[in-house]
Amino acid sequence: MSLLLRWRFFVFLAGIMLALLWPLHALVQGYYLDSLSRKNAQTLDLFVANLSGTLKQYEVLPPILGRLPEVQNALLNPQQADAREAANHLLNRIQQQTRADVVYLLDTSGSAIAASNWQHARSFVGHNFAFRPYFTEALAQRTGTFFGLGNISDKRGYYVGNAVYVDEVVVGVLVVKVDLDFTESLWGAAPERLIVTDNRGVVILASEADWRFRASRPLNATELAQVAQIRPYASTEPQALALQENQWLRFEQTLAQTGWTVSVLVPRQALAVQVRTAMAVATASMLALLLVLGLLMQRRRHYLERIALAADARRELEQRVEQRTLDLQNLNQRLREEVLERENTRQALLRTQDELVQAGKLSALGVMSASISHELNQPLAAIRSYADNAKIFLQQQRWPEAGNNLELITALTDRMASIIKHLRAFARRDPQASEHVALQPAIEDALALLANRGHELGVDISRDIPDATLWVEAGETRLRQVLGNLLANALDALAEQAQPRRLELITRQHDGWVCLLIRDNGQGFSEDALLQAREPFFTTKTSARGLGLGLAICDSVIRSLGGRLEFANCAQGGACVELYLKPIDSSVNLQAREDGV
Numbered sequence: 001m002s003l004l005l006r007w008r009f010f011v012f013l014a015g016i017m018l019a020l021l022w023p024l025h026a027l028v029q030g031y032y033l034d035s036l037s038r039k040n041a042q043t044l045d046l047f048v049a050n051l052s053g054t055l056k057q058y059e060v061l062p063p064i065l066g067r068l069p070e071v072q073n074a075l076l077n078p079q080q081a082d083a084r085e086a087a088n089h090l091l092n093r094i095q096q097q098t099r100a101d102v103v104y105l106l107d108t109s110g111s112a113i114a115a116s117n118w119q120h121a122r123s124f125v126g127h128n129f130a131f132r133p134y135f136t137e138a139l140a141q142r143t144g145t146f147f148g149l150g151n152i153s154d155k156r157g158y159y160v161g162n163a164v165y166v167d168e169v170v171v172g173v174l175v176v177k178v179d180l181d182f183t184e185s186l187w188g189a190a191p192e193r194l195i196v197t198d199n200r201g202v203v204i205l206a207s208e209a210d211w212r213f214r215a216s217r218p219l220n221a222t223e224l225a226q227v228a229q230i231r232p233y234a235s236t237e238p239q240a241l242a243l244q245e246n247q248w249l250r251f252e253q254t255l256a257q258t259g260w261t262v263s264v265l266v267p268r269q270a271l272a273v274q275v276r277t278a279m280a281v282a283t284a285s286m287l288a289l290l291l292v293l294g295l296l297m298q299r300r301r302h303y304l305e306r307i308a309l310a311a312d313a314r315r316e317l318e319q320r321v322e323q324r325t326l327d328l329q330n331l332n333q334r335l336r337e338e339v340l341e342r343e344n345t346r347q348a349l350l351r352t353q354d355e356l357v358q359a360g361k362l363s364a365l366g367v368m369s370a371s372i373s374h375e376l377n378q379p380l381a382a383i384r385s386y387a388d389n390a391k392i393f394l395q396q397q398r399w400p401e402a403g404n405n406l407e408l409i410t411a412l413t414d415r416m417a418s419i420i421k422h423l424r425a426f427a428r429r430d431p432q433a434s435e436h437v438a439l440q441p442a443i444e445d446a447l448a449l450l451a452n453r454g455h456e457l458g459v460d461i462s463r464d465i466p467d468a469t470l471w472v473e474a475g476e477t478r479l480r481q482v483l484g485n486l487l488a489n490a491l492d493a494l495a496e497q498a499q500p501r502r503l504e505l506i507t508r509q510h511d512g513w514v515c516l517l518i519r520d521n522g523q524g525f526s527e528d529a530l531l532q533a534r535e536p537f538f539t540t541k542t543s544a545r546g547l548g549l550g551l552a553i554c555d556s557v558i559r560s561l562g563g564r565l566e567f568a569n570c571a572q573g574g575a576c577v578e579l580y581l582k583p584i585d586s587s588v589n590l591q592a593r594e595d596g597v
C-alpha cells in the first residue's frame, strides 16, 4: 500500500470515528440525563412526601383543638382574663407538644385573643389577622391555608385555620402556624438546588436564601392585587428570580394539596462533566483502537514488504543463477573451442617446427655436403689406392705389404664408419621429449663433421672443456644440430677473415646452468645481426651459403629444451655466442638412446 493510500485510509478511519463520536455523545448524554432524572425523581418523591406529610400532620390540628373547652370558653368569654389565660396556657402546651411554630385563637373579627406566644415580645395577642385568607376561608367554614411571611414575627410559615363551632355556630377561628424552615435545611449542601413555588410562581422555600420570595414568572394584575391584600411576601411586588435556565436542569413535581410546585435544579455543569469524562474515555479508547489498528496495519505492511523483498531477492538470485549458468555454459563452450583450436594450432606448430628443423637440417647438410663428400672421398680414394696396391702386392706375393695395405683399408673404413656414424647422429629425427645428453660427444660430432672445412681454413681450434662428462637436458640430434649450426657460422665468419683464425670452445658451470661459449676472431655480428639474428630468413650471407634459418631454429630448439642462447661481440673483436643448458645431476646418468634416422 502506498504512503498516500495509507494516509487516506487513516484519515477515513479517523473521520468515521469522529462521526461516531456525535451519536455517542447523544447516547452518553441521554444515559446520564436518564440516570440523573431517575435519581432526582426519587429525591423529589421523598421531599414531596415529607413536605406533604408535615402539612397534613398539622392540618388535622385546628378542628380538634377547636373542640377543647378552654378554647371555646375563651371565645365565648373574651373579657374574662382567666378564660383567656387558660386558653393561652393550653395553646402554649399544645404548641410545645406538636412543635408547631405558633398556635393562636382569633375571634370572629380576626383579632387574636389567645396565642401560644402570649408571653413573647412579639406576641400575636391583640393583633388583627382578618386580612389573611386562612381567616376568611375558615369563617366560610372551609379549611384555610396560607403560606407567607408573618407580619408580626417577620418569619415565614404555613398557616392552617379552621372555624371553632359552639352549638354549630362559628365563634372564632383557631390557627396553627407551622415553621417550614427546617425542610430547607434538610436539603443540605448538595450541588442540586431546591425551590418550592406557590401557585403564583413565587419562591416560598429555597435552598438558596437569596431566591426566597422571588417571582419565577411575571405576576398578573389580579395576582398583584391579591398580594397587596393578603401580603404573603416581604414585598408587595416580588422581584424576578434571575435564573439562567440554560445552566440548570429542572425536575418538577406538584404538591396537589397546596398547588405548590417543588423543583430540583441540577447544574448542567455536573452532567457536562460526566458526559465529558465519558467522552474523553471513549475518545481515548477510539484513539487507542486506531493506534492498535495502525500498528497492526504497519506490522502487516512490514510483513508483506518483507515477503515481497524476499520473493524479489529469490527471483533475482534465480535469475542471476540462470544467467550465470548460461554464461558458464557459453564460457565452457568457448573454452572447449579454444582448447580444440589451441590443440590444432599446437599440432600445426609442432608439425611446422619439425618440418622447419628438418628443412634447416637438410639445408645444413647441403652446406656441409661438400665437406662430407671430401671427408668420405679422401678415405675412399685412399682405400682404392691401398686396394690397388694390395692387389699388386698379392700378385707379387708380397704378403706382408698386402696385409699392411688391408689393415690400412680397415682403418680407413673405420674412419668412414665413424664419419657416417656422426652423420647419422646428426641427421636422425629426434623425439620431442628431452633426454639426458652428454655434451662433450655432441661437440666432438659437430666438430668432426666440420673438421675438413676447419682444416682447409687453417683454423686453430682450442677447447677449454673438462674431461668429466657434462650431462645436460637436451635431445641427442637437436643438440648436435644446434652445435653444428653455431660452429658452421663461426667457420663462415672466419672464412671472411685473414689468418690467424681462431675458434675457442669453453664450458662453464654457474648459476645452475651449463654454459658453452663459442668464440671466434671473425668480424663479429653486424649491428643488424645483433638485433635480428634470431629472426627466420635474416642473413648477411649469399643465398649459396645461408638461408637465414640457422639461428632462428637454434633459438627455438634451445628454448624448447628449457635453455637459452645469447649473442654478443667480444671486447677484443669477433663473435661470442653463449649456449645455456640445464645440467643433469651426474649421479642420475642415463645413456642416450640411439634412434634411427
Ligand code: ADP
Pocket (backbone or CB within 6 Å): 485, 489, 490, 493, 520, 522, 523, 524, 525, 526, 529, 533, 538, 539, 540, 541, 545, 546, 547, 548, 549, 550, 551, 552, 575
Ligand atoms: P645464415 O648462416 O644462413 O646467414 P644464421 O641464422 O645462422 O643464418 O645467421 C644469421 C646471421 O647472423 C648471419 O648471416 C651472420 O650475419 C650472423 N652471424 C651468425 N654467426 C655469426 C658469427 N659467428 N660471426 C659473425 N656473424 C654471425
